[in-house]
Amino acid sequence: MEKIRLYVEEALSQGVSLVLNPRQSHYICNVMRLKEYDNVSFFNGKNGEWLGEIVDISHKLVKVTLKECTKRQQCEENLYLYCAIVKSAALSNIVRQATEMGVTCIQFILTEHTVVKNINLSRARLQAIEAAEQCGRTSVPEILSPIHFRDLFDSQDRSFILCDETGQGKSPNEVLKNKKNVVIIVGPEGGFSHDELSFADKFCQKLSLGKRILRVDTAVVAALALANARWTTHL
Numbered sequence: 001m002e003k004i005r006l007y008v009e010e011a012l013s014q015g016v017s018l019v020l021n022p023r024q025s026h027y028i029c030n031v032m033r034l035k036e037y038d039n040v041s042f043f044n045g046k047n048g049e050w051l052g053e054i055v056d057i058s059h060k061l062v063k064v065t066l067k068e069c070t071k072r073q074q075c076e077e078n079l080y081l082y083c084a085i086v087k088s089a090a091l092s093n094i095v096r097q098a099t100e101m102g103v104t105c106i107q108f109i110l111t112e113h114t115v116v117k118n119i120n121l122s123r124a125r126l127q128a129i130e131a132a133e134q135c136g137r138t139s140v141p142e143i144l145s146p147i148h149f150r151d152l153f154d155s156q157d158r159s160f161i162l163c164d165e166t167g168q169g170k171s172p173n174e175v176l177k178n179k180k181n182v183v184i185i186v187g188p189e190g191g192f193s194h195d196e197l198s199f200a201d202k203f204c205q206k207l208s209l210g211k212r213i214l215r216v217d218t219a220v221v222a223a224l225a226l227a228n229a230r231w232t233t234h235l
Helices: 022-031 088-100 121-135 149-154 172-176 194-200 216-233
Strands: 005-007 017-019 039-043 049-058 061-071 079-084 105-110 142-148 159-163 182-186 204-207
Touching: 005 121, 022 049, 022 061, 039 061, 079 088, 079 149, 079 216, 088 105, 088 121, 088 216, 105 149, 121 142, 142 149, 149 182, 149 194, 159 216, 172 204, 172 216, 182 216
Parallel strands: 005 039, 079 105, 079 182, 105 142, 159 182, 159 204
Antiparallel strands: 017 061, 039 049, 049 061
16 A cells, blocks of 8 residues: 655654544545544654554544654755746646655745746645655645745845856856755846846855756756755765
């Protein structure tokens, strides 16, 4: 049977009883068709992953008792993503892919060429949770309210890496070497304006993702893959 993992807010430890919310209970009973004594795994971003046993199904709610810790909480490198707001389908891809690739904080930005101005934070949060449940993470990235690109300059103690589609960016080996608290910045489909690129010179290094013009969600994946490679190949 497929391993089922669910994110919960409650503290997790041996013997703790959980009553799943209606959405999760529906998923367990009507989608996965689990029964009493079946097992489900849980994580909350703090206490690792725990195996639980279904002990009661009544009033359309599922009750579970935790049995044992099966995975300790994973220590994650800080990896931030600041990405221009895009249309719903691409935005969903970005949230899912960033979660799968270990981003610890996602914040969408407004730029001069940004067309879409708003996002549904609650929906994005649910998408991040679902991605974490499916990919095996023991945490869910924080998703913050959008800010203007120029407000990023106020952030401190981070290595800002801007994906530059103009051809002026440097190689991954040069830009990402020995960096910690990495911040990946991806602009809108129309690119950053000339003024924004000049402003970025104050606090960003610029990264080249190659000669081709990439979709925003493709650029996010490419940049995050390079950032993650630092920890496996010592860029």
